[in-house]
Amino acid sequence: MKKITTAAAVGIVAALALTSCSAGGSGDGTSTELNVYAWADEIPQTVFDAFTEETGIKVNVDNFDSNETMISKLAAGNSGYDIVEPSQYAVQQLVGQELIEPLDKSKIEGIENLAPKFADPSYDPGLEYSVPWVWGTTGILYNSACTGGEEITSWDSLFDEKWKGKVNMLDNMLAAYIAGLQVNGYDADSTDEAEIEAATESLIEQKSILAGYNSTNYGELVASGDVCISEAWGGTSTAKIVEQNPDVHYVLPEEGGSLWVDGLSIAKGAPHQDAAYEFINFLLRPEIAAMATNDGGLASANAAAAEHVSDQGLLSNAAVYASDEQVENADFIVDPGAAMKFYQDGWTRVKAS
Amino acid sequence: MTSMTRAIQLGRKEKPKRGSLLLLIPGIASVVLLGILPLFIVARNSFAVADNYGGITDGLTLDNYAKLLDPVYSKTLLYSLGLGLLNTAVCLVIGYITSYYIVSRPAGKQGFLLLLVIIPFWTDFLVRTFAWITILGSGGPIAGVLGIFGIAGFSLIPSNVAVVLGLLYSFLPTAIFPIYASMRSIDGSLKEAATDLGCGWWGVQRRVILPLTRPGLLGAALLTFIPTMGVFVIPVLLGGGKDPLVGNLIVTLYTEFRNQPMGAAASMLLLILMLISMVLVGLLLQRSATKGSSSRTKRSSTEKGA
Amino acid sequence: MTVDRVVNGIARGVFVFLYIPIAAVIVYSFNAAGTNTRFEGLTLQWYVELFQDAALMQTLQTSAIVAVITATVATAIGIMFALGLARYRGRGRASLLALIALPLIVPEIVLGVAMLSVFSATKIPLGILTLVLGHLIVSLPLATLVLMSSAAMLDPSLPEAATDLGCTPWQTFTRVYFPLLRPAVVAAWLLSFTTSFSNIVMSTFLSGVGSTTLPLKIYSSLKTGLTPSINALGALLILLTLVIVLLVGVSQMRRILVESRS
Numbered sequence: 001m002k003k004i005t006t007a008a009a010v011g012i013v014a015a016l017a018l019t020s021c022s023a024g025g026s027g028d029g030t031s032t033e034l035n036v037y038a039w040a041d042e043i044p045q046t047v048f049d050a051f052t053e054e055t056g057i058k059v060n061v062d063n064f065d066s067n068e069t070m071i072s073k074l075a076a077g078n079s080g081y082d083i084v085e086p087s088q089y090a091v092q093q094l095v096g097q098e099l100i101e102p103l104d105k106s107k108i109e110g111i112e113n114l115a116p117k118f119a120d121p122s123y124d125p126g127l128e129y130s131v132p133w134v135w136g137t138t139g140i141l142y143n144s145a146c147t148g149g150e151e152i153t154s155w156d157s158l159f160d161e162k163w164k165g166k167v168n169m170l171d172n173m174l175a176a177y178i179a180g181l182q183v184n185g186y187d188a189d190s191t192d193e194a195e196i197e198a199a200t201e202s203l204i205e206q207k208s209i210l211a212g213y214n215s216t217n218y219g220e221l222v223a224s225g226d227v228c229i230s231e232a233w234g235g236t237s238t239a240k241i242v243e244q245n246p247d248v249h250y251v252l253p254e255e256g257g258s259l260w261v262d263g264l265s266i267a268k269g270a271p272h273q274d275a276a277y278e279f280i281n282f283l284l285r286p287e288i289a290a291m292a293t294n295d296g297g298l299a300s301a302n303a304a305a306a307e308h309v310s311d312q313g314l315l316s317n318a319a320v321y322a323s324d325e326q327v328e329n330a331d332f333i334v335d336p337g338a339a340m341k342f343y344q345d346g347w348t349r350v351k352a353s
Numbered sequence: 354m355t356s357m358t359r360a361i362q363l364g365r366k367e368k369p370k371r372g373s374l375l376l377l378i379p380g381i382a383s384v385v386l387l388g389i390l391p392l393f394i395v396a397r398n399s400f401a402v403a404d405n406y407g408g409i410t411d412g413l414t415l416d417n418y419a420k421l422l423d424p425v426y427s428k429t430l431l432y433s434l435g436l437g438l439l440n441t442a443v444c445l446v447i448g449y450i451t452s453y454y455i456v457s458r459p460a461g462k463q464g465f466l467l468l469l470v471i472i473p474f475w476t477d478f479l480v481r482t483f484a485w486i487t488i489l490g491s492g493g494p495i496a497g498v499l500g501i502f503g504i505a506g507f508s509l510i511p512s513n514v515a516v517v518l519g520l521l522y523s524f525l526p527t528a529i530f531p532i533y534a535s536m537r538s539i540d541g542s543l544k545e546a547a548t549d550l551g552c553g554w555w556g557v558q559r560r561v562i563l564p565l566t567r568p569g570l571l572g573a574a575l576l577t578f579i580p581t582m583g584v585f586v587i588p589v590l591l592g593g594g595k596d597p598l599v600g601n602l603i604v605t606l607y608t609e610f611r612n613q614p615m616g617a618a619a620s621m622l623l624l625i626l627m628l629i630s631m632v633l634v635g636l637l638l639q640r641s642a643t644k645g646s647s648s649r650t651k652r653s654s655t656e657k658g659a
Numbered sequence: 660m661t662v663d664r665v666v667n668g669i670a671r672g673v674f675v676f677l678y679i680p681i682a683a684v685i686v687y688s689f690n691a692a693g694t695n696t697r698f699e700g701l702t703l704q705w706y707v708e709l710f711q712d713a714a715l716m717q718t719l720q721t722s723a724i725v726a727v728i729t730a731t732v733a734t735a736i737g738i739m740f741a742l743g744l745a746r747y748r749g750r751g752r753a754s755l756l757a758l759i760a761l762p763l764i765v766p767e768i769v770l771g772v773a774m775l776s777v778f779s780a781t782k783i784p785l786g787i788l789t790l791v792l793g794h795l796i797v798s799l800p801l802a803t804l805v806l807m808s809s810a811a812m813l814d815p816s817l818p819e820a821a822t823d824l825g826c827t828p829w830q831t832f833t834r835v836y837f838p839l840l841r842p843a844v845v846a847a848w849l850l851s852f853t854t855s856f857s858n859i860v861m862s863t864f865l866s867g868v869g870s871t872t873l874p875l876k877i878y879s880s881l882k883t884g885l886t887p888s889i890n891a892l893g894a895l896l897i898l899l900t901l902v903i904v905l906l907v908g909v910s911q912m913r914r915i916l917v918e919s920r921s
Contacts, residue, residue, distance in 0.1 A: 034866045040880040045714065060869040063713065063879035068608035071407060071861050072772060076779035081866040093611070096406030106457050172610050210512045211592020216881050217486065220694060224492040226508050243695060335404060344610045351597050351605075352425040364784040376743030379736045380759055380803065387796040388762040391773030395765075449675060454670030457663075466674075467846060473677045474853045476684060476893035479877050483885060484680035487687065492697055493681075525677070525803065530850050531808050534843040536810035537755050568811055572804040575760060583766035586859075603766050613772070620769040627764035628757070635753050 031272035034279055035060045037070060038085035041236065042134055042262055043283070044295035045300055051282050057275050067093075073098040074267055082270040083279055088123040088261045089174070091130045092335040099298030100129050100265040107277040112282035112340035115303035118261065123334045131280055132301035134292050135332065136234040138170075138178050138258045138320045142217065145247040147230035155183040155253045157229055159202060164209040168221060168230035171213035172345040174333050176203060179231055182255040189258075189331055191339035204353050223248055233260065236297035239319040250319040257322065257330030261301060293320065399617035407611030417618035418598075426602070426619075433599040435579040440520045444577045445570060447521065448528030452569075453562070455529075456536045467533065478523070482590050484517055486510050489591075510603050511593030520581060521592040527572040527580075535569030536562065571634065579627055599623055682896055688890035709895070715876060719892070722856055722873040729794040730802075730852035737802035737847050741810035742836060745820070751793040752797060758806075763800045770796065771864035778865070785867025793861035798851035805850060809843035 035306050036043070040063040048059045054332065062081075064070040066092035073079050075097060085268030087092055094100045105111070111119075111131065118132040142152040156180055158167050178188040190196060211227045218230045218242040232238055234250060242250050262281060266276045282288055289300045290308030298315075299321045300306075304314060316321045322330070336343055402412035410422065455466045487493050491508035499507045539562060547557045550590045563570075587602035596599070603623070606616035686877040688706070692699035704836060709715065762770065771793065780790050813836070835842070859874045866875060877889055 018726075031619075040876070049837070062871045063876060065863070065875075065879040065881065066608060068407075070609060071611075072607075072775065072864065073785075075408065076775045076785075078779060078782065078784065080784065093406045097408050168593075171589060207595065210593070210595060212589075212595050214589060214594060216590060217483070217885075220486075221490075221510070224490055224696065226491050226510050241694075244692075294393075333724065340405070344612070347609075349425055351601075352428055373743040373746035376739040377747065378753065378801070380740030381745075381755075383736055383795060383799055384758055384761060387774065387792055388765070388770070391770060391777050393764065393768055394776050395773045447669075449671045449827070450666050451670045454667055457667075463842070464845060467842075467849070469674060470677065471849045471853055472897060474857060475896050475900055476681060477874055477877050477889070478857045478859065479874070479885070480684055480889055481680045484683040484687070488679060488683050501821070506774055522676070523683050525673070526850070526853070530708040531805050534805050534846055535812065537810035537842050563673070569808040572808050575763065576801060576804060579763045583768075600718045600766055600768075604768055605769055607772060617769070620766055623766065624764055631757060631760070635757075 019126075026202075026279035031057060031275035031286075033058050033060065034083065035062075035079040035081045035276040036083045036085075036279070037064060037073070037079070037267075038083070039063065039262055040065075042085065042292070042298060044291055045070050045294045046287060047283070047291050050288065050291075051279060054282070055275075057278070057280060063273055068351075069131050071097070071099065072179065072236055078269070079267065080271060081267045082272045082276040084265050084267050085133065085262050086265055087336040088121065088181060088259075088263075088332050091263065091265065092102040092123050094265065095129050098166070099268050101268055101270065103131070103266065103280075104277070107281075108284070109281050111229065112274075113284055113286055113289070113302045115301055117259075118301040121261065121332055123261075123332055124263075128337070130265045131284065132261045132263040133283060134298040135259055135261040135301050136299060136320075137252055137318075137326070138231070138233055138251055138253040138260065139318075140229060141222050141224055141238060141241070141248065141250050142229040143245075143247050146222075146225045152229055152249075153251060153254050154167070155255050156192070157180045158231060159168050159183055159206050159209070161209060163229055164230040165211055167206075167210050168218050168227040169210060169213050169219070170215040170231045172215050174230065175233070176347070176350070177343060178258045178333065179203075179253075182300060184254065185255070188256065189334050189336070191336055191342075193339070193342050196339065196342040196346055200350060203346070203350045207350065207353060215319075234299075234319050234322065236260050239314075239315075239317060242317075242319045252290075252318060252322060252326050252330075257326050257331045259327065259332050261332065263301070335343050360594055388455075395620055397619045398614050399621045401614040401617075403612045403614045404464060407613070409613055417539070417615045418622070419623060421618055429602050430599060432596055433582055436516070436520070436598065437578050439517065440524060440581050441578040443517070443521050444524050444528035445532075445573055448525060448532050448573055449566070449570070451529050452533040452536050452566075456539075463537070474526060475551075479586075481522070482519065482587065485522070489515050489518075502558050509592060511595075513592060513596075516588055516592035517643070519587045520584065523580065523584075523587065524577045525598055526618055527590075530571035531568040531576065532566060536566050539565045575634075582623060582627070587627045604646065681893075684890050685894040685897070688887065688894040690890075692886060700767045705891040705894075708886070709891045712888060715873075715888070715892065718871050718876040721787070721790075721870055725790045725794060725851045725872065726728075726856040727775075728791050729798055729855040730848045732791070733795055733802040733851040734844060734848045737806045737851075738844065740803050741806035741840075742832075743754065745813060746808060746815070748858055756858045759803050760800050762796045764905040767797060767858075767860035768864075771861045774861075778915040785865060786870045789865040789867065790870060790872065791860060791878055793859055793865040794855035797858065797861060798854040802847035802851045805847045806840065806843050809840055813839060837845060866892045 012340065017018065019094060034057050036059055038061065048061060051057065052059055062173070064073070067087050070084060070086065071093055073088060074084065074094065084100065091100075107224070108131070114132060115201070118135070120126060121132070124130050136191060140152055146153070157163065159170070169179065177196070177199055180203045181188050181190050184195070184198050185198065186195040208329045214221065218227070218232060219237050220345070222230050223241050223245045234252060238250050242248050264280050270276050284302065286302060286304035287308045289302035289305035292298050292300045293305070293309045293314055294311070297320065309315060316323070398409060398411050399417055400415065401409045402414055404410050404601075451470070458466060488495065489509040490496070491506070496507040543561050544557055545563045552560060568631070570634055582598070584598060584601040585604050588594060588598050588601060590598065603616050603619050606612050606619055688697070689701045689703070690698050691702040691704070734916070740759060744752065745757070774793055777786065783789060817835055818831055821835050826834065857874055859878050862872045862875050866872060877885065880886070
């Protein structure tokens with residue numbers, strides 16, 4: 001027993017040592033470390049490796065499962081992170097809570113490489129706080145073997161009695177309302193109470209035909225035929241499933257589109273600011289940005305990266321890169337601000353009904 | 354006689370010893386510092402006002418509680434309580450049977466069997482859950498076998514059956530361990546004596562093992578019922594997420610709705626509800642214990658008289 | 660005794676039930692298809708990828724360290740509390756019991772967020788220490804309740820008998836209590852270890868720079884899809900455990916044999 005106690009004590013001391021050491025480095029322009037908090041695999045490991053090789057800066061990467069988790073970590077203060085990777089609406093929330101630093105544009109090189117759509121986005125005008133990295137769409141994933149060969153082109157199908165028990169919706173309020181609003185002919189980022197109410201009614205009605213709400217493994221459910229049609233996010237996993245299964249298709253609905261963007265921001269009080277700017281500049285290089293597509297399977301926000309994409313077919317694969325025309329018409333899903341209340345009340349009723 | 358009864362009876366004779374009080378300190382300190390102190394923050398936040406960006410302002414309001422009285426939430430609560438009770442009942446029955454089996458094995462084998470119970474849980478929770486999705490889904494082995502017999506279209510994903518199965522799978526060890534621990538301490542000769550006195554299998558269970566295992570069963574019931582309230586991944590992955598549980602509700606309030614004050618209020622309500630049910634269980638236990646002991650005392654006094 | 664046979668049958672069925680998904684994990688870890696929805700022949704590719712994934716291995720190490728420390732501390736505190744409560748005859752037993760079980764009633768997300776505020780207010784950096792503290796509070800009730808149901812069964816005259824025989828309190832513990840409690844101690848340690856090792860919610864809020872745990876890593880990769888190497892890791896963990904169990908089992912057997920001979 002004494003041995004066990006000693007072992008535990010040693011363990012605790014070791015743990016304390018580990019935690020206190022992990023803050024290493026300093027902020028005086030000679031950082032040897034960089035702490036990144038990002039979505040899993042959105043910045044491929046190869047990018048970090050290349051950065052470390054070139055600069056000698058060691059990168060510690062941690063992943064989060066949702067914007068909300070990341071925000072609450074930052075809100076608690078002294079998180080120790082330098083770079084965070086929020087989605088578009090999360091940038092607005094982080095700015096509102098003053099959790100990220102305004103970017104010093106004089107230290108950033110290569111911002112002109114970004115595609116026009118991302119150069120001055122509605123959620124962060126003038127890119128004061130974030131640099132877009134990867135982007136994607138919200139659309140429909142369906143299995144044509146399951147639909148009997150019928151092509152699905154519209155949100156209408158997700159509300160059609162015909163597919164009762166074979167439809168899945170993303171388990172995410174803002175994503176569900178994209179379909180709910182657009183199927184009624186409204187904008188996906190509506191802030192109008194009556195429009196949101198109409199969408200709520202549609203979503204409540206839709207519930208009886210749903211197999212479920214799932215934003216985790218919906219792709220596999222569609223591939224296996226457990227559901228035929230699902231609302232889906234374009235991106236790595238969707239592209240993988242479409243590629244592996246010829247019956248599975250990803251389409252953007254004819255009612256319009258919506259975009260998500262995950263970008264790079266510097267956390268308030270970042271301990272290694274110089275390294276953070278160095279990292280952002282590194283990621284703005286076209287050949288590095290192309291690695292998001294080559295190694296991560298995601299669309300890069302960097303227009304100059306296109307020529308460095310090794311599989312040029314991906315540039316016209318709707319599951320990864322939506323067409324320019326679609327992107328032009330698509331809107332960013334932004335933070336609804338004061339209208340958030342209408343969404344929340346509605347979504348609560350949808351879920352509880 | 355159960356340990357509780359014994360403790361209560363002894364309580365009338367002896368005074369607390371200082372040594373035993375010292376032993377309680379680390380446990381109390383841990384819970385106070387790591388559990389109760391943070392809960393004060395939750396309690397405070399439940400009266401606060403959320404700002405537009407998910408932060409908390411300093412205000413003081415009862416609105417968060419008032420909003421929770423909306424009938425849309427009562428359905429979620431009732432569904433959770435029902436599912437929790439169902440899961441507890443199933444876990445207790447299966448846990449009791451499994452513990453009984455383990456205890457009936459030779460002493461050297463019991464540790465091994467116990468390990469066999471826990472080892473599956475060293476594989477990640479999500480990996481196991483995804484394995485269940487594979488097994489129960491339309492591409493899985495069950496569907497394959499049924500397909501051979503011409504039954505097509507089998508899939509239990511998503512379904513309530515899958516949720517119950519998933520919950521049972523997740524909470525079974527938590528149920529088995531306390532039941533096993535208290536069953537293990539039962540003197541084997543008691544069982545033999547009861548059998549010799551003509552008790553059948555059911556008789557032995559009812560008169561000897563079940564009463565003596567009661568602390569373990571109660572522990573198991575608490576350990577299964579309460580955490581079921583907070584579950585939120587299983588209903589989404591296995592059940593399709595159409596019927597949210599209280600756990601889903603609180604997670605949604607905290608994350609997606611970024612309304613910490615209301616999430617805190619929901620948590621406080623759940624906390625109060627759970628405390629009330631714990632007190633009720635405690636009172637029931639105490640009453641049945643005193644009743645049992647008084648009837649026994651009566652019997653022994655009549656025996657003496659005879 | 661036909662009822663006994665039925666009971667044994669059901670119990671064996673339970674053990675099969677527990678290993679059904681594990682069997683699936685192992686089988687699909689060799690699946691060439693790269694998805695769990697169909698099977699396309701055998702491959703070792705995922706195991707190769709697993710060992711090349713340094714980040715994943717790092718998270719495994721973090722999880723193991725945190726789980727061992729948590730389980731040991733929780734069991735030690737749990738033993739003290741269970742023994743103390745078993746000998747405590749005063750008022751408020753029920754309240755003490757409720758106190759130790761309290762963290763169970765609080766949904767983990769609430770506790771996690773609240774602890775995060777406490778740690779940030781006290782400037783304790785997030786990392787292994789905060790993970791251990793967070794896991795401790797969720798596994799302590801489990802460990803204690805398991806130990807208590809066993810400690811309650813101990814004969815209350817034991818300590819007096821031991822003292823009469825000249826045992827110091829520490830000897831009373833090591834020679835009398837510990838052997839009697841050993842099954843429960845093992846059960847409590849295993850349960851706490853497992854609780855910590857598989858925890859997602861507390862870890863989400865209490866992990867810091869460089870201390871991502873395995874479940875966190877897996878949970879956060881759900882957005883891009885679980886890779887089959889996760890299956891391979893699951894299969895390996897089970898195999899590793901079985902090997903350890905067998906080794907420990909063998910050594911314990913030997914010790915018992917040696918002791919009985921001497």
